Amino acid sequence: MSDLNLLSSVLVLVLISVYLHQSSSASFIPADNYLIACGSSHNITFLTQIYVPDSIQSSFDLKTQQDSNIVQSKSTVPLPIHQSARIFTAISTYTFNIRKQGRHWIRLHFYPIPEHNLSSSSFTVVTENFVLLNSDSFKSYNGSKFISKEYSINVTSNILLLNFIPSNNSIAFINAIEVVSVPDELIPDQANRLSQSSSISGLSELAFETVYRLNMGGPKLTPQNDTLGRIWENDEKYLHVNSSAANVSITPSLVKYPENLTPEIAPNWVYATGQTLGDAKVTNLNFNITWVFPVDPDFTYFVRVHFCDIVSTSLNTLVFNLYINSDSAFSDLDLSSFTGNLDVPVYRDFVTNSTDSNTLTVSVGPEIDAEDPNAILNGLEILKISNGAKSFDGADPVVDLVVSPAKKKKIWVVLAAVLGAVVAVVVIVSVVCYRYIAGRGSKPKPDQMKPWLPHSITITNKSTISLTSCNLGKTFSFQEIMDATNKFDESLLLGVGGFGRVYKGTMEDGTIVAIKRGNPRSEQGLAEFRTEIEMLSKLRHRHLVSLIGYCDERSEMILVYEFMANGPLRSHLYGTDLPSLSWKQRLEICIGAARGLHYLHTGASQSVIHRDVKTTNILLDENFVAKVADFGLSKAGPTFDQTHVSTAVKGSFGYLDPEYFRRQQLTEKSDVYSFGVVLMEVLCARPALNPVLPRDQVNIAEWGLKWQKNGNLDQIIDEKLVGKVNSSSLKKYGETMEKCLAEYGVDRPSMGDVLWNLEYALQLEETSALVEVDDNSMNHIEGIKLSPLEVFDNSVSMIDGDDEFRRGNNGDDGSTSNVFSQLVHPRGR
Template identity: 45%
Template sequence: MKNSVATQSFPKLVSLFASLLLLFHLVLAADYVPTEKILLNCGEKSDLSDNDNRKWTPDVGSKFLTGTEKSVTSPASSQDPAVPEVPYMTARVFHSNFTYSFPVVSGRKFVRLYFYANSYDGQNATNALFSVTSGSYTLLKNFSAAQTSEALNYAFVIKEYSINVDGDHLNLTFSPSSTPSNAYAFVNGIEVLSMPDLYSNSDGVPIVGQQVPLTIDNATALENVYRLNVGGSDISPSGDTGLFRSWYDDQPYLFGAAFGVSAAADPNVTIDYGTMATYTAPVNVYTSARSMGPNAPINDNYNLTWLFSIDSGFSYLVRLHFCEFTDNITKINQRVFNIFINNQTAELGFDVIAAAEQVDVPVYRDYVVVVPGSNSQQDLWLALHPNETDKPQYYDAILNGVEIFKINDLNNNLAGPNPIPGPKQDIVDPSLALPSHSGRTKNQTAIIAGGVSGGVILLLVIGFCVVGAARRRRRGKDSSTSDGPSGWLPLSLYGNSHSAGSAKTNTTGSYASSLPSNLCRHFSFAEIKAATKNFDEALVLGVGGFGKVYKGEIDGGTTKVAIKRGNPLSEQGVHEFQTEIEMLSKLRHRHLVSLIGYCEENCEMILVYDYMAYGTLREHLYKTQKPPLPWKQRLEICIGAARGLHYLHTGAKHTIIHRDVKTTNILLDEKWVAKVSDFGLSKTGPTLDHTHVSTVVKGSFGYLDPEYFRRQQLTDKSDVYSFGVVLFEILCARPALNPTLPKEQVSLAEWAA
C-alpha cells in the first residue's frame, strides 16, 4: 500500500519539480524589475520625460526634502547642444549642508547623481565645490563639476554608486567646501534604484598578485568608473536590462598600435544565459566583441590592451564579460589566452568555451586589483595575450564587455581628486568655450614642455616605421576586379584639393527616387537656403572640385553644420553623390566626420556634415597665423586619426580604403578631436580570398603609395603609407610636395625616409 501511494505521488513530484525548474528559468530570463525607482529632477516644478522616455518627478515640494535646511532652485543660464534638457536644465543650489531623505526598504541600491557645470542663481560655475555623503560613506569630496567636465571633455557628469542600505531611509547630504568662502553645492538630478545583488561575492574575489581574496558584501560600497560594450556601440539606459546602466564604446580606451578586430554575432544567433541572470549584461554586450584578429604571428608579438585613468589609493573590482558566438570557435582549446591587469597576471589559460561549457553562452570573471598611492591619478592596464602553453588552435583573445568599480577604502571613502585639465588652444569661436575655461595654467605649460621631446621622438619613430613598412610589405599574388563604391575627385571640407585620377562625366536629370530614404536625414532645398542664408558668400568655408562648402545652422540655429553644395559644372556626377550618401550614412565613429543628411531637390547635390570648428589639421601646421599646436595635442590628433582609419579597415562590415589620407582631410572639432573626412575616393577593400583590389589610381600627389601607383593594386596598406606622410608633415611642418625646394627635398616622403 505504501509503495502504491509513493508510485502515485512520484508523477506529481516530477511535475512540481519541472514547474519549479521552468519558473526558475523564466525568472532568470526576465529583465530586472526594480521595486523602487526614484528619478528626481532637482529644481524642477513639473513632471518631465528624458530622452529614454523615463519620467522624472520634480523636487519642488517633494517629500524627499528635509524641512529645515535652506536651498534655492535655479535654471541653467545656458544649454550646450550636447546636454539633454532633462534633468540638466534646472538645479537645486545649497550654500549650507542639505540632505535629501529617501524612504526605501533595506537592500542594495544604485544611486546616480547628475551634474551639469553651469551658472546657477548667478553663481560662477567654478565656485561649485562640495562633498556628498550617504550614511557613513563619502561619495564625493571637494568635487568640482566644472573642472571634471573640462578635464574629461564631458558635457555633463554622471556619478554612479552601489550602496547597501540597512535601515528604512537613504540619506544624501550635500556640503559646500569651506574654501573658497563663496563655495556652494548643487545637483541637477538624483536617481535611486533598487538592484539585485549583482556584484557581491561572499566567497571573495581573487586579488591580482595576492593569495587572499577580497570579500565584497553588504559593507562594501562601489563606484562605477567604466562600463564598456567592447567591440560594439553605445548602449543607452533604455537598452539595458532594467537596471538603466549606460554602456559605452571601448575604442577611446584602446592602447597601442594594434587595436584588434571588432566582430558582431550573426542576427540568427540566440544568446543562452543558462544559469546566469539575464540582467547581468544586455544581449548586445554578448553579441559584439573585440579579438586580436586571425594573424597568429602578429598576435604572438603584441597584447590587446586597454588603458583606463583611475584614482590611486583604492582597490578596484574589474568584471570582464565573455561570449563565444562565432562558427569557428565551438570547442575547448581553440582560443585560449592570458589576462593581465596592471602588468600582473590575473588568469592564465582562460578558455571561454571551457568556462561556459558551450557556444553562445556568456560568462564573466571578477578580479580585484590594488592601486597604491594617494591623491593622484594613475593608469589601469588591461591586456590579453594568446596562451602558447596550451597550444590552442587559434593564437587569439576575445573580450565582450568591461565593468570597473572603485571599492571604498578603510575610511568608507570613495572620493578621489578632481582630474587636472590638459592644455588647450585658444578658442576660435567664443560660443564654444566651456564655462570654466580660464586659459593655460603653469602646470599645463609644464606638461607641454615635458612632452615636446618625447613627442618629437615618437612621431619620428612612427613616421619611419609606417612609411618603411609600407615600402617593404609583401606584394600580393591575387587580384580582384571588385569595384565597390566608385570615387569622385575629393573635396576637402575646408580647402582646395589637388588630386590624381581621371574625371567622370557629370550627368543631370531626376535621381531622387534612387536615393536611400532611411539612411540619413533628407533636407528640403528651402531648409538648406535658410541654413546658409541663401548661400551667403560670407559663410563660404572652402571651395573644391565638387563645389563650395558653407557654414550653416539647422534646427532653429541650435546645430552648426558644414554644407557642401555641388557645382552643376562639376566633374563629379550623380552616381558619386549617391555613393557618398550610402557609404557615409552607414559609418558612425568618434574619429570619422558624420554625414547628417542630403538634399537633391531642383537637381541640386547637397551634403550636410557635422561642423568642424577648428577646420583642417593642415591649417594649424604651416602657412598660418594660428598658434602652433602643442606636441601633446599633435600626438592626440595622430592617435585619433589612426583610430578612424583603423575602424574603416577593420571595424565596418566591409573593409573600406580611404585612398585620400592627408592633412586637409583630417578635421578638428570644437574639442580638438580629430576626424577623418572626405570619402569621395573611398573603395570597398578586397574580400577574404583576395589580397588587393585592382583599380585606376586615384589620390593626392605626395601622399600616393608608390607601389599602388605602379601596380594599380589597392590595399589598406595604401592608406597606411599616406598616413605615414601625414605624420612626417605634422612633425616637419611642411607640405608633402614643395617644388621650390631642391630636387631631393621636393617630396617629403622621399626626403624624410
C-alpha cells in the first residue's frame, strides 16, 4: 500500500509540474504595461483591460509646447476608448519610463470625433528613431471610421518618447495609447528572403507595423484569448477561393505545444482551426487556396505562417506546397517532419515584397502525388518592415521632423564647428580661385581628352545608381524633373511598382513624358531599375517604349520615357469607362506587342526574355500603337549552346508559364505562354485571375482553353464583340492562342510564328467577305519559315541603329505588310 501511495504522490507531482510548466509558458507578464486613455477623466475598461487617464502621470510624462485640449464625444462611439481625445496644436511628447529594455508594442488608437471635426487633422507621430505615422495616411480616414495601429519596436534606452507633430495650421490628436513589453524572441534576427532565395539578418534591430493578423477558418480572437493581448481577424474577407476551401477545427486544449514554441507565438485558438481543401475522396483538389492582401508597394514585409496538422489521422500523409506571391516558399511541405506528431504547432518566417499590383498573396495547394492530397493554413501574420529612413510612412527620417531636447543642447557646439569650417573653406576657395585665374588659358592635351562612352552601370552604397557612364540620352536636372511633375504631384501619378512611382510630366518645351522615379531604399526596385537600364541602353524598336533621358542627382534614380497617351491595354479591356476596342483594333494591338517581343527574342546579339508580359505592360500611344514596357524583370536568354536559363521564378500570377514555375527553367517560350494569356484577356475582356468566380473560371487560361478545345470560343468573347468578329479570323486567333498556352514550351510556337498568324487573322478580318480559311491553316504555326518576316520586321540593328530606326519608324504599322500581299485574295495562295 505504501508503494501505491508513493506512486500516486509521484504522479501528482508530475501532473502539477506539467501544469505549472504549461501555465508559466502561457502567462507572460510584461515589465512595461502602459494603457492610456487620452483626455479621459476616469479609468476605462475595454476587453478586460483597464486604461488609465493620461492626466495621471506617475510612470509617464506629457509635455507640450502649448496647452493641450480635451474633447469628449456626446454620441455613440465605436469603442469605449474612443469616448475622449487629447488635441495638440504644437509638438507634444509622451515620455514613458522603460523598466526593461527590449521589444515593445506601441499601439495607437484614433477616432476622429465628428462633433469636433477631427477628421481634417494633419499630423505625424514619431519616436526617437522611427516615423510611425504621417499626416497623409491619416487624411484618408473620415469621422465615421476609426484606426488602430500596432508597431513593434526594439527600445534600447530607459525612456521612450512618443512625439505628436501637427502639420502647419493643423492639429494632432490621440484617443488611446498602449506601450507594452513583449518577448524579444517574438521577432527573430533572421528570416528567409524569398525573392533572392537567401536569408536576411538584422531583423531584431528593425521596427515592424502589424498590417494583417489572421485566424484561418476560426472566429475573431480578442486580447481575452491571447496572452499578449493581440487581435486575430477571421480570414474570410481576404480568402479568394472561398467556394472550395473548408474550415476544420479541434478543441483548443488538444493543441500540443512543443518545448520551443509557446502561446506567445500564437494562442492555441489559432492552431485549433484552419482552412483546408476539403475531403479528398469527394472533391477534386487540383486547386490552391489563396488569400490576397492590399499592401504598400514601397515596403518590404515580414510574413509568418502558422501550421498545425489537425486533419490527418496518421503521420507523413499531409504534404503540400506554400506560395508567397510568385515565390515557392515551401515545396512538398510535410508537417510531420517538423513536429513528429499530430496537433503540434509549427511556424515559419519569410521576408518578401509586394507585387506590382500592390498586393501580397499567400497560397497553399496540394502536392498531387501525396497520399492525402490536401493542404492547410491555420494562422497568418503580415508585418510591414521599416524602410531605410526608419519610417513606415514616406522617406523622411525622424531628424527631418523633430529635434530632441538633447540635440538642442548641442546646437551652439555645432554652430561653432560650422563657423570654423566656413573660415577654412574661404581660405581654400581663395587659393583655388587664384590658381584657376593664373592658369585659365591652358587647355588639356589631346591625349588627355576622353570620349564619353557607355560603360557598365555601377551601384554604390546599395542605395544609389550611377547613370553617368550610360549612353541613355538627354540628362535632366532634378529641378527640371521637379518642375515637370509639379514636385511629384500625386494627381499626376500614372502607376506604382516595385521600383517606385511613375508620373506624367511636362517638360519646359511642352513635351509630355512619363517619369519613373526609383525608390533608392528598395533593394528589389534597385535591381529592377538596373535591369531596365541595361536593357534600354541596348534595345530600340518601334514597339518597345523608348527612353528619352535620365536624371542622376541627389542619389535619385529617375528615367524619362516617351508618354503613352492611351495608357495600358488592360484599361481599354475592363475596369474603366473607356470606349471598347474593336476587333480590328485588338488584333493590331496584339500584332504590335508581338513584334516587340519578337524583336526581344531575335533582334539583339543575345535574346532577351521579358518575363513579365501582361496587359498592364503593353502600353498604347495616341494612335493606339502598342509598345511593350517595363523591363525590370527581363533576363538575357540562353546562349547558342544552352536550352534554357536556370533562374528563380519571377513574374505575375495568372501569366506565369507553368513549366517555368515547376522547373525554374526560363526560355523565350515562357514569354509566349504569357502572351497567350494576354490574347485570351484581349478576347474575353476579363482579368487573368478572378478569384471571386467559381473554381473552374478563376484562371482565364484554363477556363478559356476548355471552350477553345470544344470549338465554342465564340461563347466567351467580350459581349461588346458579339456579332462583330469574322468567324475565320476568330478561328485563326483561337488556334494561335491555344498553341501559345500549351503545357510544355516545346509545343508552343515562337513569337515569329505567333506574329505571322496574328497578321493572318487580321487579313481574314479585313477580307471577311471572301471565302473561309481551310482547316489546315494551323500548319503555319508550326511549320512557317521565318524568312518572310524580314520583309516587314522593323527592328533596330545593333550596328546600324540609326538607319534601321528611321526605316522602322517610317513603316506603316497598321497597314498590310508585304508578306501578306498574296493573301489579299485567299485564292492567290
